[in-house]
Amino acid sequence: MALIKSISGIRGTIGGKVDENLTPLDVVKFTSAFGAWLQNNRNKKDLTLVVGRDARISGSMVNSLVTATLQGLGIHVVDLGLSTTPTVEIMVPELHADGGIILTASHNPKQWNALKLLNEKGEFITGENGAEVLALAESEDFEYAEVDDLGQYETRDDAFDIHIQQILDLPMVDAEAIRSKKFKVVVDAVNSTGGIAIPQLLEKLGCEVVKLYCDPTGHFPHNPEPLKEHLGDICELVKKEKADLGVVVDPDVDRLALVDENGELFGEEYTLVAVADYLLRNKKGVTISNLSSSRAVRDVARNLDSEYFASAVGEVNVVTLMKEKNAVIGGEGNGGIIYPDLHYGRDSLVGVALFLTHLAKEDKTVSELRATYPSYFMGKKKIELTPDIDVDSLLTKMQNEYQNEEISTVDGVKIDFKDNWVHLRKSNTEPIIRIYTEAFSQKEADDLGDQMIAKIKSLI
Structure with missing residues (x-):
């Protein structure tokens, strides 16, 4: 407790x-x-x-x-x-x-x-x-x-009505294009309030809705964090129902994960990638995510002649940098979409509406759309240290070790190599360095994390 x-x-x-x-x-x-x-x-x-x-x-x-x-x-x-x-x-x-x-x-x-x-x-x-x-x-x-x-x-x-109407009124949400596709969508709202709001939005957009765990009882049928290991039921139901898409939200509906028509996860990191792709195609500008989010966001922005910047981890930090850079879109790799034309907060409802608009206009299946984006794989490790070790000094040593690479010290130390990256952050509560990596394969991402652990140990 x-x-x-x-x-x-x-x-x-x-x-x-x-x-x-x-x-x-x-x-x-x-x-x-x-x-x-x-x-x-x-x-x-x-x-x-x-x-x-x-x-x-x-x-x-x-x-x-x-x-x-x-x-x-x-x-x-x-x-x-x-x-x-x-x-x-x-x-x-x-x-x-x-x-x-x-x-x-x-x-x-x-x-x-x-x-x-x-x-x-x-x-x-x-x-x-x-x-x-x-x-x-x-x-x-x-x-x-x-x-x-x-x-x-x-x-x-009437709060849901007001929220949804504001989304439908956004110029970048094309409700008619979505309605013309008559998408069939399965929704897993982990028996919380997304089970009310998300189906209400989808029905306004002319979608056929199949509800899974949408009764707002608070009795979560699985771990409520929308990660792959918790989402087997919706992946199976999407295939069984021959649905076009699966939508997964967490209990307070600020994180959005998607499932393709084959019952495969779109990838929580790629929710922001797809939405940024759609918006930047229509309005060149700035995209913001945090330092631990996928490089795919940066790739999409640069391919569309737009700028990308990374903030420290945390929604408040993302929003602060979005305001500073007057960003078109921003968010976090955990499926959090922040669309400032609506408001400065992570919002799964506007994320769903923007994604469906993009899907309808591209005239692709979800899996076909996913295949248009670069595929990266992320790794997460940590190294536990003794309390007497100066973690800040250790991170400075790591920064010096890789000074010839692209380095960010906005939040810990992030090292951008040509084909992969590593982000080292210290815990605020215990002598731990958290190690986030991303590469073109899971093995490469995991191996990079192990290399960093070995390097850190050599510097102690």
Whole structure:
């Protein structure tokens, strides 16, 4: 059991002891800290906050605690109920709210829940702001409203409609082209809120929808992280149904994985590749992903006379660089699509709409489209070190060892070789160096990781 207090939010397992897990008292404390911080930051007491949750089992309980605590601070609450991370992000500026809280532990198992914190733009608060919220929680320096000043509470049931309509209104989403293809799509939403939102979007786009694990009970039928080893059921069902496509989302619907008509995974890394390919064909510009994302994104951008830049790992870092470079598209290799013409947040719904538009216009099957992109394979390893080893110094030595190669030190050390790359990042919590590699074969990627481990050991 655990409680993780980070600058991006509060995440923990339900039950157990206070300050060791996400207990009711912890939920109240951190909600109070965020609400009080927003009141100080916005310099007013009568704020409006939007709250939404995924379908996990603890969601209703945590939601009750959060909304009542905000009311206790004198904050007006708009409760979206069952929602998605991108839907809450959309609704904060839509309702001219002062911020939002998303109750989801994303791809973590059912024991977990979390409070994800949004500013008035519907974007995750910065690291600096998050540190201030944590400090306020530690001091418990907040004051609740008196009885005549308690916050109001209202519910909204039109958030999915608003989110989907904004997607359909995007110039780069060609609903008619998609409808003309009459795609048959299987959806695995791991029994969370994607089971409501994704079929609703697909039906608006004229698709025939086959639902798999779309009942929002919060009882996840498999590990909710959309990785190959967890997705055997949808791969089989796509083949059985002779579907054109399989769509997989995580519990809060900000990660998108695709399955081709043969029941083969398109590759989570390639969700962004395909969407970037479509958008950059129509508007040359900048694409952003993080340093641990596939080189295929860079290849596609350069082939279309567009620029590519890599940010530090983390959605906030991707968004910051996207704004700085005025990017056309961005995201992360975990299937997170960030399309700034809609909003600055990972959004599986807009990812589905853009991908289907691309598929329809190319007049290819999903597997044929995948074959047009360079094939890379990724490896992930780690090396555990003794606590007395200076990890930063070790990474500097690695940087010096490969100084004649293309090096990035934005986030750890990334070394770009001609045919492959390696990204070395230190853990924030333990003496570990994480080693990400990518190459033209799985063996080459794994071998490169082993070579780096041997090199690091030789420098200790």
